[in-house]
Amino acid sequence: MDRIQHDGVLIVGAGLAGLSAALAAAPRKVLVLTGAPLNHGCSSAWAQGGMAAALSADDTPALHAADTVAAGAGLVDADMARLLAEEGPAAVRKLAAMGAPFDRDAQGEFATSLEAAHSRARVARVKGDQAGRAIMDAVVKAALSARHIQVRAGARLRGLLQDAEGTVRGVVVEQDGRLMEITAAATILATGGVGGLYAVTTTPPELRGEGLGLAALAGAQIADPEFVQFHPTAIDIGRDPAPLATEALRGEGAKLINAAGEAFMAGYHPDAELAPRDVVARAIHAEREAGRGAFLDARAAVGDHFPEEFPAVFAACLSGGIDPRVQPIPVSPACHYHMGGIVTDAHGATSLPGLYAAGECASTGVHGANRLASNSLLEAAVFGTRAGEAARDARDPGTRPLRAMAAPDLPEAAIAQLRTAMSRDAGVVRDAAGLTRLLAEIDALETAHGRAPALVAARLVASAALDRKASLGAHFRADGVAEGERRRTFITLPTANRIAAVAAVAAE
Template sequence: MAERLNHDGVIVVGAGLAGLAAAMSAAPARVLLITDAPLNSGCSSAWAQGGVAAALSADDTPELHAADTIAAGAGLVVPEVAHLLAEEGPEAVRWLAGLGAPFDRTPAGAFAQSLEAAHSRARVARVKGDQAGKAIMQAVTVAALASPHIEMRTGWKLAGLLQDATGRVRGVVVRQGAELIEITARAVILATGGIGGLYAVTTTPAELKGEGLAFAALAGATIADPEFVQFHPTAIDIGRDPAPLATEALRGEGAKLIGADGQPFMARYHKDAELAPRDVVARAIHAERMAGRGAFLDAREAVGGHFPDEFPAVFAACMGGGVDPRVQPIPVAPACHYHMGGIATDAHARTTLPGLLAAGECASTGVHGANRLASNSLLEAAVFGRRAGHTARETTAATGPLVRAAVAPELPAPALAVLRQAMSRDAGVVRDAAGLTRLADQIDALQAKHGCAAPLVAARLVAEAALARRESRGGHFRADYPATAHPERTFVTAAERACQAA
């Protein structure tokens, strides 16, 4: 029997930007922050290169930022949420700067901002070219560690959610080594990140396997838009897992996508060429590679000898893979980068289950629609992480008996490897019914053998929703249904069938 503890406050699961922002903003409520990985490890926030998008300059406005967000989302963005994000964006960036995030500045002291794809203005606040996520997370982590209301526990892995007979979430079950611990609390905030670790080719930490998403689904929470997965066009193709990222800011600086013959190809696919929306660029690179023409990012003229200073992370990754980007084009390939779908939440981070909140990539606020606008992810984590903390601190503790928690089994490494290959093959940049059906069958087989493991539940959500959406939109492209036809979001409550093969 699991040990049971009572926490008189809020539990936050996840120590990325959304989780830390939530934990800090829940003050004065006591916060127990739980993370499986060491701090600043195992979260996408620390790996983010581009920066934080916000209307900070004199020639920009939140209205323009919201309009760009809505346009990139391919018809599925919730306009009110996009406007909320854009309006609260500048203050969120200033909050991060106030915590010590060393954003690049102009000689006059203003935020230096870069242009990225599908933005109508240069509005991405950066740190040393490609160091934004790392630098922001270092500053926020230091601030969180210094906050007396926050208690952190690393090496604790989420294994399930505690509920009462009404369905209200009353706490969590965690694994600490071989031991299970049940912890009750007034509210639980999931900030567990995305699903990149379900794919064989990903730019995100391998630890991110959609487990928070899965446990919320198993508890009965509504899941929104799970089929919409964003593939970053320019992962550096040097055989590393996860794949290092060539930030979109390189294209904003003028880098070109070329084939093995040295000729640019993006103008054949979109009027904005290299600055087209990410889904368009990803499919173009996929098509060029499938046709045998190869795909390379040529930054020799745009950046050249300035690489070590202006884009140190990209430079180090390339050099580690035997490519000198100062004098050689960088081989690139699309890779799983971001999950637009997630646990459905309102503007205050509340899910459909009382007592459960979600923020960051594991949540679906409706702000990204079918295709996230570049550099809106760190912004969303900060804005909605803070909102989650504010909501949780006002939540009243519930009483009464708990329902016995169902704890999901772990998925063995060989089975996870099979799943990752199947997801990249059949739920990747280009999809069709045959591949998605094959993927669903593979998930059934793995679940029959290994039980209702959280990565299988998350993968099933993606596969089933992708099979059901018989159109192409944003990050979801069906080769057998290439037209755009059904402008409705997906909402599923999957608890009753998530483990159908178990």
Template sequence: MTKRITFDGPVILGAGLAGLSAALAAKMALVLSPTPLATGCSSAWAQGGMAAALSGEDTPALHAADTIAAGAGLCDPKAVELLTREGPQAVRDLAALGAPFDRKAPKDGESDGFVLSLEAAHSKARVARVGGDGAGAAIMAAVIASVRATPTIEIRENARARRLLQDKTGRVIGVLAEIDGALVEIRSPAVILATGGVGGLYAVTTTPAQVRGEGLGLAALAGATIADPEFVQFHPTAIDIGRDPAPLATEALRGEGSILRNADGRAFMVDYHPAKELAPRDVVARALHAERAAGRGAFLDATEAVGAHFPHEFPAVFEACQSAGIDPRREMIPVTPAVHYHMGGVATDLDGRASLPGLYAAGECASTGVQGANRLASNSLLEAAVFGARAGRAAAAEGTHGGEPVSLEPLPDLPDAALQTLRKAMSRDAGVIRDAAGLTRLLAQIEALEPAYGPCPTIVAARLIVEAALARQESRGGHYRSDFPATAEPLRTFVTLESADAAVRYAAE
């Protein structure tokens, strides 16, 4: 018999920065984490830092303009304005919790003294970092300590959502969770999805294996509207040493002056974009893909830009390289594009509300419209903190528990062998460069999985990405169609699982 728990605050699925920011803002919450805290979430792996207008030379308006330019016409200006306006205080609040951002003596007119890095497509140095490339882990350590010190926040580790519970009106009334192997019915006034992105659906990714679109699939199967699922960001410089997931060579290395070269030592970015190494991520990713496809290889040369300073300026990158027998102080680092971030997700308003009553989403699994078609570097941790807190406050105000659940049946899991086959197919046909032939082949492969394994959230997430990619007959941001290389009218994708069976529905921003 399934155990039943009733909780008066929001239940939060996921314990990355978005989920824990929501919990702190809600003040009373139940957090379900599939892994021990600080593991299994992309937030803890983030290297670059948090982008915000923290210097006297910068403003939220400049940050907003850079975000909108990178988003390739699909950003929601209201969401971007909110993010960039609230961003500086979000960084200061995390610093107050104990996040050890790198500091220096502040200049006249400045009070913080944050060390700020320049990253691709930013017009100003505005990325606050920790220990060069350790921002995510350090920020998460501070937030976790604060959460653990809050007695009204309950944490259940080794807990996975197996279904969103809904009453006969469609309202989300809780979650069916598997906790330490046992099914538990958890009833609550609101559920916040903070489950991360879709990297684990691809064979080459920089994200934890557990992050494979389950929140997106759970929401879609409940009937929620999904926005922009086709927009997947590929980080240009994953370290190509045959590891799954692939270690990341942070973009801050290129901000410091590192050069992308082919096997002959030629700096090739001059052929692709005037900004060269600091071009938008989608441009750099396609350049690396092209060089590798042509057999010329791709390497990041930081020997002069960083050199002997590697061990203390970029310790995570240095350790990853050393583990594979590479000394980045003297050798070039082999790199490859890898899935890094999902711009699409569960469609929400600016307070995290999804299209279903009682359901909220925050962080990478949500689509507020702030990231557009191509996320600006280091805006992800910022979005998690800002919109996670907003979702937590809004969800905490929900007062009703709703009716009885229509179904208590857990949704099926995709067996590992089938998942690995799907990952390879997604990288092959829904990767950096796409076309109708590959996407059609991939969609047929996904559709063949459904009768065998049922409505698995991972299969549903993959199908939504592929169907929307096939329907978007243009190239924009992270979505590049070799058979439709031109850019068309800037329309966002809004789709439900029911409407996706027929056609993807577009709506003007």
């Protein structure tokens, strides 16, 4: 295959983390690879709630860090949470200076909103539910204007290049049906999450954890893959991906009701609608499983103001035949965010020399077992910038990459089978029998189609979920022990394979 030598930083992914890294790597040359056109195919542009940061007079980074640690159910790296919170206000102001039109109050200060598990109103928003798209519009414009950045769209990641010592020297990509190798002094993966592994997701379905899977195949250490956050209120109108009813609606006073019109959240948690996301997701799941249904009732809280206050939610509802001004919105939990990922330090460096990671595919330790609402865009901006700054100073080791083969693809029928199995057995509620069945199904798909990165990512999630026998945060075991050790999961692919093999023997 053809080989291109890039004398600079190579970034795979063009969401907020990838483009933040690209901008921060200046004046070093940067090549950004993206499978979709800019501002498409990335979760950043779909984010509704906004960016959490201590921007108001009654808030501090210490309070924000404390809320982040509390939401993470004991698994958050406190030092990383403190770093995120301390650098958060400057990150928001930097994006505003780029042109992101955050809502302002009468005095011109950031207008901030309250979301679940926050002790202060600290979420900077754009027109209620337009933050992700507006932020990405500004960042894309800045990236396209930067002379040091080149963007190659339509390039799909198919593998990582390594030398004989295991140092990552670049990637294998497919473009226009042809494979090519691209070498670089430093490679940053900003490939997004695992939503496309699930049958119901709020993220672009093409995000199937392939960066995570390829890093694991190359030998990288992975952290906390079992912790998958399910957004409680995806709009249940049969769409793939499912439109999102932002958590800000509950912050404004919207209530969760069942088909009989009964508000049910107070029976599950004293904070009712503002309980942590994992609690709300399980409550909705339980109501639906019991046949009572679940709806978000914003008629009194928002009502006639929907078109101007929450235009994205309003448009999505209307497209499904629901008028949220006068009707409750049918909702269902959906895969929304992956707390786990490729282990990185505070500068984005992974366990593999030459490889960095940022955004949802990375695990910095700031999310723990349950991400605090609206910390995802902030993490992408803060740690994407840090990864870009670190990679900027990397020098080409001068080693020769070994010839690499592209990882196999999964046919559409196999993808559909995998998504159904993941939602069934590694979803909101899990147990040993289901996870063992899931791992057997992943084994069968791998035998039939090869070690596709999506299957590797799914194996990591399922194996770690089976190994953690106690419920914690977003990981809920219906058959679990009452309490387990509050430890993070650090795993490699061989360890995941051993967990699956032991489970297979036990099931015989």
